[in-house]
Amino acid sequence: MTQPSTITSRxxxxPQQLGVVAVGFNGGQMKxxxxxxxxxxIExxxxxxxxxxxEYEIHHDNTVHYYENDIPAEDPDHRNMKKPRAVxxxxxxxxxxxxxxxxxxxFVLTLGGDHSIAIGTISGTGKAIRERLGREMAVIWVDxxxxxNVPEMSPSGNIHGMPMAFLTRLAREERRDIFGWLQDEHIVNTNKLVYIGLRDVDRGEKKLLREHGIKAFSMHDIDRYVIFYLPSSGYTGLPIMVLVVLSRWRSLISAMTPPIHLxxxxxxxxxQWAPSTGTPVRGGLTLREGDFICECVHQTGNLVxxxxxxxxxSLESVGAAETIRAGCSLVRSALGDTLL
Ligand SMILES: NC(=[NH2+])NCCC[C@H](N)C(=O)O
Structure with a gap:
């Protein structure tokens, strides 16, 4: 039915060995x-x-980690962050x-968990890439x-809304038990970060993106290419978006020759495609657009x-299975599955 990827990993x-970490963690948000x-x-x-x-060779400890022993009994808020010591x-x-x-x-595949876990995953790959290849890694954040959010400006205090602030050092904390363990080797440069799919960005976050010139393709960008190119072509919306975003992307990606963490x-x-999630926002990517992004990132050969x-x-009874299926599809696409 399918076959292993034909793309050469750079x-x-x-590249055929897949380290899998299953992270059953929910402490970066309240649901x-x-x-x-x-x-x-996995089921x-x-x-x-x-x-x-x-045909990946899976390296997995056959355990979902809940990290019970790492979660402190007492964890009062700190600088507006909820559960800072646990996260x-x-x-x-x-x-x-x-x-x-x-x-x-x-290749490392991490199955979360809420998005606060990216503080762990990205710092871990970033450090390994620096050591192995002597270079900085890029992050493509599809969300x-x-x-x-820097803790003080977060509307919710939930740390799943803050991981990129700690990973770029826009937020800093000296206390070792509250992210003070993050060292230079773990950090992502703001010029190595690209967003795709944004449509619910807090006021303070917009300011940070502007001030630091962080690259972002919002849903507006995705829509714009469809609308501009639709009238002049016989294609339907999706292929046109594909053509345009792909060409925009190709140059972006070749400029971004570094290893990529997605x-x-x-x-x-x-x-409509992924209803069973804690903070859903309407007006998002179709499943095909999501898969397409993953396919393109795979095709760069840069993904690590x-x-x-x-x-x-647990949030949707009917939508849960659909959301899980969508998740599986995204991972397969990023790992080299193709339609033909
Ligand atoms: N990973 C997520 N689902 N993040 C949602 C964050 C929502 C909001 N911006 C906040 O900081 O609370």
Whole structure:
């Protein structure tokens, strides 16, 4: 039915080896259920598909990590952050789990969990890439939200809205137990960050994106290419968006020759395709557009790691299965599955 990827990986020494980390963590936000996503994705057959159809050699401890022993009993708010010590301890542990796979030149796939876990995954791959290749990694963040709130300006205090602020050092904290463990080797340069799919960006975040010249393709950008190119062509919307965004993207990506960590929040998809998520926002990507982004990123040959986050199977009874299926599809596309 399918076959392994034909794309040559530019940065992995063992591109067919897949390190998988299953992170059942929900402490970056307040809704229960997101911790069940890794098990739901695995039960839906994701790892089997990667192994059997795409011929990956899976390295997984067959455990969903809930990090119970890392979560402190007492965790009062700090600088407007909720559960700061828990998120810090879990992401610190996760960072070394991801690093251990990435340092061997394996691809690392992390199944979340809420998006706060990206503090762990991206810091772990970033450190390994610096050590292995002596270069900085780029991050493609596909999401309805920018998740770059500095704690004081966050409207919710939920850390899943802040990971990119800590990872770029726009937010800093000296306390070791509250992200003070993040070192230079873990950090992402703001000029190596690209957003896709944004449509719910807080006021303070908009200011940060502007001030730091952070590249972002919002849903407006995706719509614009469709509308501009539609009248002059016989194609329907999607292929045109594909053509235009692809060409925009190709140059962006070749300019961005660094290794890429793809952090995909399922809420980048429209709730029509992925309703079972904690902070859904209407007007998002179709499933095909999401898959297409993943396919393009795979085709660069630069991809070294992927996170899939914010699937929450308990929020919707009917929509949960659909959201899980969409999540599986995104991961397969990023790992080289093709339609033909
Ligand atoms: N990963 C997510 N779903 N993030 C949603 C963040 C929502 C809002 N911007 C906040 O900071 O609270």
């Amino acid at each position: 940065f992995l020494s063992h 229960k259920g997101v911790e069940a996503a890794p098990m739901a994705l 839906a057959g994701l790892l089997t598909q990667l192994q059997e159809d795409l 810090s301890a879990v992401t610190e542990r996760l960072s070394s789990q991801v690093y251990n796979y990435a340092k061997d030149g394996k 309805a939200h920018a998740d770059i 952090s995909f929040d399922v809420d980048a998809l429209d709730p 790691a992927m996170d899939l986050v914010e699937v929450n199977p």
